Amino acid sequence: MIQLEPINGFFKRERALQAAYPMRMLIVREGNGFLCMNSGDYPLLKGRIFFIPEEGLVRLEGEITSGYWLSFSSLLYAEFLLQHLDPQAKNLFLNLSFRDLDSQESIKTYSLLDQLKKEINIKKDMPFLAQYLSLFLGFTAGLDGYLAALTLDDLQQVLRFRAILEQFYKQERSIQFYAEGMGMSSGRLNKFLDRVLGKSLTVLIKDRIMREAEELLLHSDYTVDEIAELLGFEQTTNFSTSFKRHKGISVLQFSRLT
Structure with a gap:
């Protein structure tokens, strides 16, 4: 590839x-x-x-x-x-x-x-x-x-973080997990993400989950319940609430638009 x-x-x-x-x-x-x-x-x-x-x-x-x-x-x-x-x-x-x-x-x-x-x-x-x-x-x-504006070391660290996030965003939410994967303390990782990406870990995970949700709603045959489960939500209502907060419209409205 x-x-x-x-x-x-x-x-x-x-x-x-x-x-x-x-x-x-x-x-x-x-x-x-x-x-x-x-x-x-x-x-x-x-x-x-x-x-x-x-x-x-x-x-x-x-x-x-x-x-x-x-x-x-x-x-x-x-x-x-x-x-x-x-x-x-x-x-x-x-x-x-x-x-x-x-x-x-x-x-x-x-x-x-x-x-x-x-x-x-x-x-x-x-x-x-x-x-x-x-x-x-x-x-x-x-x-x-x-x-x-980033140094080579910063670029490599961004890449490493993106790779870890891509692999675990559906299951892992804790700053400690990602900090260990990066070989940093939780405080240092938070400062790094804020400096180079301008977002917290929580926001970055949520952005990635919602991007995947949009893709699944657009290009898969999964039901909303199945998508919620795939993305690590214990209840569909939690997924629907998060989606509406992120997109400004409900899952049903988004599906109708597409």
């Missing part, structure tokens, strides 16, 4: 780049020449990252001294879209687009890619890789402005 490979060498446009999955990115660390698509030729500049649409062959004309070729499945991209509801995220791969990273952004980008490569090689589970990819896309596309 995800493939990441270093890319370097001389390229001629007669031969297209092959990708294992439909969503494609080219990250240029050092290079010169052009990325060639039907829409035109685009310079391969230092620190340039390309977001390449599903349709169309990717051809290179020139040399890449150092770079990465990343492809991933539409399923992983869907997870990113669930966390980024703004139109810019949805349009990211509709047409060829690119972003030029400054020196600090480039350093962080390549450190994240190096770590992602290690996680792929040791066969980390897909929920973890989905969280990693979502963070990486949010950072490189400039969609999560707060990420740009």
